[in-house]
Amino acid sequence: MRISAKADYAVRAAIELAVSGNERPTKGDTIAQAQAIPLKFLENILADMRHAGLVTSRRGAEGGYWLARPAEEISVADIIRAVEGPLASVRGGRPEDVDYSGTAEPLQRVWIAVRAALRSVVEEVTLADLASGDLGRDIEGLAKDPEAWVTRR
Numbered sequence: 340m341r342i343s344a345k346a347d348y349a350v351r352a353a354i355e356l357a358v359s360g361n362e363r364p365t366k367g368d369t370i371a372q373a374q375a376i377p378l379k380f381l382e383n384i385l386a387d388m389r390h391a392g393l394v395t396s397r398r399g400a401e402g403g404y405w406l407a408r409p410a411e412e413i414s415v416a417d418i419i420r421a422v423e424g425p426l427a428s429v430r431g432g433r434p435e436d437v438d439y440s441g442t443a444e445p446l447q448r449v450w451i452a453v454r455a456a457l458r459s460v461v462e463e464v465t466l467a468d469l470a471s472g473d474l475g476r477d478i479e480g481l482a483k484d485p486e487a488w489v490t491r492r
Contacts (some may be wrong), residue, residue, distance in 0.1 A: 340427070340457055342419075348376045349384045349422045350415055350469075356394065357410035357466040364396070364403025384422055391421035410466035419461060426461065427454035 351374040359365040367385065371378040385404055388394040395407045406413065416426060427450065429437045434450035460478060468474050474482075481487060 340453075343423060345380075345384060345422050346419045348374070348381060349388060349418050352376065352381060352384060353388070353393070353406070353413065353418050353466050354469045356404060356406050357413075357470040359405070361405045364401070364405050366403045370404070387422045388418065391417070393417060393421055406466070410470055413466045414462050415464045415466075415469075416458065416461040418466075426457050 352370050355370045355373055356365055367382055368378055371381045385394055389396055392407055393413055394404050396404045427434060429450050434454055437447050439446050464474060464478060
């Protein structure tokens with residue numbers, strides 16, 4: 340899976356909002372500076388997240404952004420879907436909708452398994468987990484595996 344700058348920035352911005360809490364809105368420029376995200380790009384990302392119901396905003400001197408739901412209820416997958424669309428697609432469609440024949444027929448199950456493996460991580464990690472730094476034993480175990488750190492070409 341390729342994680343775009345947009346998805347990376349969106350998750351980082353959402354973590355900032357989770358850490359800031361909902362007592363008062365957080366300014367976009369505060370988020371941009373804290374995470375070194377270009378402000379105009381961030382504003383577009385936050386608009387996508389607002390349309391997806393993940394972020395709320397208010398204009399004006401006392402305005403800014405805050406999470407629309409508790410951080411415990413927003414997964415990394417929710418954020419990626421808000422800014423990028425489906426987690427896994429094959430030629431722009433759903434893996435279950437591709438039709439292969441002959442020797443390629445088992446490939447559909449591979450693409451579905453890839454999506455399931457991705458979901459098993461990004462649907463389980465919430466903004467609250469990221470804000471607290473506690474990713475859980477399963478995620479930490481995957482990240483600590485030395486093979487996970489090896490780049491293969």
